[in-house]
Amino acid sequence: MSKEKDGVMIGLECHVQLNTETKLFCGCRTQAEEPNSACCPVCLGHPGSKPVLNAKALDYALKVAAALHCEINKEFFFSRKTYFYPDMSKNFQITQYEIPIGLEGQVVLSTGKKIRITRVHLEEDPAALVHEAGMAASNFCLVDYNRSGIPLVEIVTEPDLSSPQEARDFLDQLTTILSYLKVYSATTGTLKADCNVSVYGNSRVEVKNVTGKKGVEKALSFEVARQKNLLLNDKKIVRGTRAFDEKTMTTKATRTKETEDDYGYIVESDLTTIHFSKEEIKKMRENLPELHAAKAKRFIKDFSLDEYTANVLANNFTLGNLFEEIAKETEPKMAAKFLTRELMAVVNRSDLDLDSLQLNPEEISSLLRILSSQRITEKVAKEAIIAYLTKGTKPMQFIEKGGLAKDLTEADIEKAVEKVLSENRQAVADLKRGKQKSLNFLVGKVMKLTRAKVEPRIVQDLIYKKIKGG
């Protein structure tokens, strides 16, 4: 890590749970509520049990390696990483050592900067240790073997990241790619990372086992600040491992080891070597789905979208798909604008999960069609989408039942305006004196009275006309 003498150098070792239905080496389910309800002799490490590789997990890991532009090894095998720990059912982890699935790939950040990928390999998750009353307060610890044997793909980067924000960008790009490959689900799978940090070419510190993208960014922010602070005070940075405490948002030194970890890797001979031909690897690459960067480019070209909107749509797998469906039925630019602004605003504000909403593109298309034919106002369209996302009410029903189509005559609108003006004399007087706020207030009143069935612009013009005329 010493090649760069200044600035911050960050390298990540990411562990991502793959969303296979069954575990890596046995037929147990990967999703289970009740502790220790999804385990068998294999994931409990019983004597006599043998691992059998889950072909789907292998396929997923190969897809990841290919999508990260790695060299895929034609021949690779599994190894035993041996160390004693209560979460390890066999006191060794089946992982990959000498020859992983993939080597030397890259991920492109949103800024265009390329981050080199050192390796991609497949391994098993250990069991989960549960400290019921928190790590410090518990005088005992429970082990949940439901997690034991869940497939993990480990993605190791070179120390090419130069800030916590870049690390976050990297993880965003990575998880987008993984969700495009349909190998990872943010709702059911966890992402953890060991974060290596050094500043100004000083000693490297590893912050172990940080959970989640936000966690990584925060742990790195603290750690970078801590190290810079030490240097400012002429103190030395001690090489070692630290743990991130999510409650205090700080990192703490864990027990320092006198020597490097020695896992005594040997070949896992209960599993066989996996072979692929050049042709098979080529085919794997060809069969990869279109990824977000390519999709964004296509959106720009096919639908004349601006770069920002295209990226927002493509970076979210579900949103991108939704857009493509809707764009077939409606004016694409308008659809893109509505989805990225109105729909995503609701998703973010109400903290919804777009994947689990399972929206029907037909419903949104219908809504957009009547909006563009000016049969409803934008305000009504917004309300309709809120109702659809938060309550599941179909937009057309929402409009019909509420009688929200633009069915007011000019006389109706004029009547409504006159009523509001006569009931709000003070506001009218203020507006006449040039107080713009009063205009908004009055328009709002009319909108409310007409249940937003009239465009605010028309109301505004009418108010001005009345005031000037009167």
Place this chain on the structure above:
Amino acid sequence: MAKPLSLKQFVAEVKKGNISIVEHTEKILAEAEQSNQTYRYFNLIARDSALKQAKEIEAGIKTGRHKGKLLGVPISVKDCICVKGIESRAGSHILSGYTPLFSATAIEKAKAEGAITIGKTAQDEFGFGTFCNNVGIGFARPLNPRDRKRCCGGSSGGSAGFAALSKLTHTSIGQSTGGSIACPASFCGVVGLTPTYGLVSRYGLIDYANSLDKIGSLGKTVEDAALLLEVISGYDVNDSTSLSEEMDELGSVNPSNDLRVGIVKELFKGCDKPVQKECRKAIDKLEKEGATVEEISLPLNAKFGIAAYYLVSTAEASTNLAKFCGMRYGLHERLEGNFNEYFTKVRSKGFGEEAKRRILLGTFARMAGFRDAYYLKAMKVRTKLIKEFKQAFANIDVLLNPTMPIVAPTFREIEKLSPMQQYAMDLCTVPANLAGLPHASVPIGIHEKMPVGLMITADHLQERKMVQAALAVEGLR
């Protein structure tokens, strides 16, 4: 005393209704229990479950449900092979109380053909030994059926000892990593068959060294052992290293007298003179019967076999034994204090001396800094040794050499041997085991009133040739 019925004869009589399975099972259980007081061939005798199984099969025969190649045949099973519901300890104190939730595939296959498991046989702890004297803490070492001052050989000592002693129809499932079927077969004077690596599923085998372990058979005759091997062979989805080949009719192979036989020069040279003499006599007879005999040289195997074997096997064993830490099964104490100290406490109490030695050796061989020089180099050597065998098999059908360099030693003699000297005793059996080649040990002579075994090695998956040759050798007696 009349020889017991062969497995085939026994099954035929059972089908005719001339033998009661329940009665026969009672008899052999009584024999096992009685002999166990002196000879200690069993770590556990499964009286209740065996009788229950016998009664079920007998009732099944009457209603025509049971057919099976091993109908009512009692089998003993090496302790390291899991049998559902029966304590399986691999001869180790650390597995005290471990009752598997599933049976090994080999056991399921034998059971499906009507075999009855009568008990778990004595062995060196986890298979770590050549004499069956490295038994786990609290276990008794089995005594040679011909001379109680001598050992049975290891590590499948209990299987071989009982196969030799029993006066009833019986066969045994053993397991070999570096010679643990052939060696005790030779010392006890029975037939031991070790198949090609992967032919018999290892699912349910408590591992010693995964890349070397093979489940095989022991019996009074080649035919009996071959029939059992036929039954337990075949693909198993639960073992990724299992092969798709079947060994149909292996128990019905005829002897062949016109085989091309290779005598392994170096492996003869390392043996006691009288042992060499007995083996030479048998080979001369074989030649007279029509075999083509030529001398073959395996210099690399003779020179590096033992070193490569002990490095690979202990490295693998040291990881296999890591799981035994008193947390989930087997020996445990009150779980308290620092986990590292707790694991150390349980492991110190649970493992015998040789197990500890091999954990240390194996851990050392795979540690950073030594890994390249020992573990990885041994793996590379292993590839070369296999190549040497493959070249030898280009022109010959089977290789012959003494199974063991000596006849069964007395326990006093063993005590004088250093661990290195003990390991050196595996000179002849280790090469074929390291290469995963099928091999047989067949008794061919007597020295000092103790049996001498001839080892027959065939190329990968040439079990038929191995049995053809073994039958021919057996026919010389």
